[in-house]
Amino acid sequence: MKRSLYNLTKPLVKPFVFALCGLLIACQSSGQEQQKYSPEQETLTINALTNETYQSIEHFGASDAWSAQFVGEWPEQKKHGIAELLFSQENDPDGNPKGIGLSMWRFNVGAGSAQQGEQSGIRDEWRRAESFLEADGTYNWDRQSGQVWFANAAKEFGVEKLLIFPNSPPVSMTKTGKAYAKDGQSNLGEENYQAFGEYLTQVIMGLQGKGLKVDYVSPVNEPQWDWSDGGQEGTPFWNSEIFGIVKALDKSLSDQNLNTKIDVAEAGKINYLYEQADKEGRENQVADFFQPESSNYLGDLTQVSPTVSAHSYFTTSPFEDAVNQRVRVASAISSVEGLSYWMSEYCILGDNGGEINGSGRDLGIDPALYVARVIHNDLTVSNASAWHWWLAISPYDYKDGLIYIDKQKEDGNYYESKMLWALGNYSRFVKPGYQRIGVEVNEAKQQNPDLLVSAYLSETKEEIVYVLVNSGIKDVSVNLTAEGNLIAVQGLYITSKDSSLESMDIGDLGERILIPSRSIVTVVSHP
Incomplete structure (x- = not known):
């Protein structure tokens, strides 16, 4: 009532x-x-x-990694209930929102570590991911079926945008033959840039064959990190390598007359957009990718979105520092006419200066308030036009989920967090196009x-x-x-x-x- x-x-x-x-x-x-x-x-x-x-505002979103691959195969009533919480824009008879009305869904395109099983070197089975590309070079569009179910559910609930993102190229293309890197070096050779671009293009067309229009593709994720510990799929890239990958992907998309836009570059922290920080060759990404005098200039490629994306991790505490860093983000973005900023991934990581610790599942109001403050600063100081959460569905004992589940592949219970509804205070009512x-x-x-x-x-x-x-x-x-x-x-x-x-x-x-x-x-x- x-x-x-x-x-x-x-x-x-x-x-x-x-x-x-x-x-x-x-x-x-x-x-x-x-x-x-x-x-x-x-x-x-x-x-x-x-x-x-x-x-x-363009959209509010969340990612299907990695639980949707299993939860998408759960009993219909339960997975529909989870989808309703994430996507619904309807109210119940008392006027209470049934869900938070996300307007962007992020689909993790796997590298094939799930097909490798234990030989993948990724310890947690839930962090392995299937690939549509089989070892023999053929495509199997029955792969990632649980994720496809959630993407279709998002569409049916009225979610307007779909983005695909790989954490790693397919294992058949990587230097290590694994979905994670070695010694902090890029796991994709230059000779495979075009093959990687063509692969992502094939995935976009394959999903279209399932009725899913892909609006955006984000080819690299947090390229500043080493991704060498086997904790999940991932690889680092230098800015010059990102330039080569995006240029190859741009050509492949254009050759197929696709209007999918390319999002770059999912920086691991927001300061990598505007300063060198601690990652030489992987920093100053606003200037490096969007200033015409740069050797890595991407702004003239037809498929590249006029946006730059970064993640708010490790920059949210203390409050004064969070604001100051976001002022610098806004200043860097404003230096390029027509460029907008997406905060494309966040959950509560680390100890945040003692303000709140990412460890430990907490369904209550304390982490929700912290997240709401982060959203506020990202929108009002950074001028972010999009804000995306990390794990929409989490099985972990961590503050990384909007909805939590039992870590069971075939069936289980699910639990709403207040972080879900904190995001909903924005995503449910601030519609795409609101200013x-x-x-x-x-x-x-x-x-x-x-x-x-x-x-x-x-x-x-x-x-x-x-x-x-x-x-x-x-x-x-x-x-x-x-x-x-x-x-x-x-x-x-x-x-x-x-x-x-x-x-x-x-x-x-x-x-x-x-x-x-x-x-x-x-x-x-x-x-």
């Missing part, structure tokens, strides 16, 4: 004192110094600036990390979506306005310790909206 937001907590709060009142971070690009709001006011006025526009707009909090552009607010304007300009992340221990009362005028609330949804993107009753809603402590609230409104 719907519940009144005012029934979740005490109806009014005493003057709100931010836990981090001394730490005011500029979380939205403005270029101007603004008056800071006072944290001691009982009700904050949050004003959306409809004429201050930033990036248009991020400016936000003021009590006439200030700067925001406190305990209360982060972003806003998005529909293409028709008839709807504004506000997402508010209250990580603090106090409730916050807010007035929501657009250009100084009170908005008409059409829908209000909350993710908290006790709620999972639950629709709230707006029948008796006054001017003030209570944002409970430790919660994420999305407000859908008409300006």
Whole structure:
């Protein structure tokens, strides 16, 4: 049932004192110094600036690696239930979203380590992946059937975009004959670049034969890492090698008159986009791939998407550093006219400066709030036009899954995480084509990390979506306005310790909206 937001907590709060009142971070690009709001006011006025526009949102996504290969063969009711949580844009009879409405699905094109079995050298069977390409050079389109099931389910639920990505070339093409590298060296020789491009093109056409249109192909993944430990499929690449691979793939796609676009380069950390950091020859990827004077310039290839992608791992704590790095990402991207940025993979890894540890499965609100803060910074500071999670379905004791499952290949139970619904506060309501707009909090552009607010304007300009992340221990009362005028609330949804993107009753809603402590609230409104 719907519940009144005012029934979740005490109806009014005493003057709100931010836990981090001394730490005011500029979380939205403005270029101007603004008056800071006072944290001691009982009700904050949050004003959306409809004429201050930033990036248009392209999609929110997640990956099928690696569990979909098994879960796609589970009993129909269970795998459909998982797909509904990920893809559905419908509501139940009480108005609660049935799912988070992803708009991009990422399909892992395997290298064939699953066919090699234990001889693959990849210890965990769940991290091996089939390849459509058999050892004798023929294609078997019955491979990866569980993943194909999920890709078709995404399509049936209305997911608009499909991306394919290999972590490694097929084992028949690699230097080691395995799906992982040796001694931190690239596992694909230059003589096989064209064969690799033709292989990915064949996969795209093979999936089209199954009714799946592939919109994007991402040929390399986290090329800065060594991928030599046999933990999963993977290989490093230098920028010059990525240039050669992308050029070969571009030719192969063009030869087949395919309109699939190439995404580069899935950098392992966002700073590899704008500085050398610790990986010489695999860094400064914005300038190296998209500045015309570079010897590795890709921007003039017809199939290359005008986007650059990177992963937010190891750059999310502490908060000030996270913001500063994302300011530099935005600056690098803005140096190339027409270039946009995708944050194309994230889950909680490492100890994050002691703020939160990636180890240990946690279905609760704490990791969800952390993820919501990451999403906020990636969208409002980096100006990311896309945001993608890593494992949509995880069998692991780690904070890497939107949905968790028993590690059983034929059947099992599945479990929703609050991280799923935290992402849903964005992905379910901020549709492709919505444009991020400016936000003021009590006439200030700067925001406190305990209360982060972003806003998005529909293409028709008839709807504004506000997402508010209250990580603090106090409730916050807010007035929501657009250009100084009170908005008409059409829908209000909350993710908290006790709620999972639950629709709230707006029948008796006054001017003030209570944002409970430790919660994420999305407000859908008409300006």
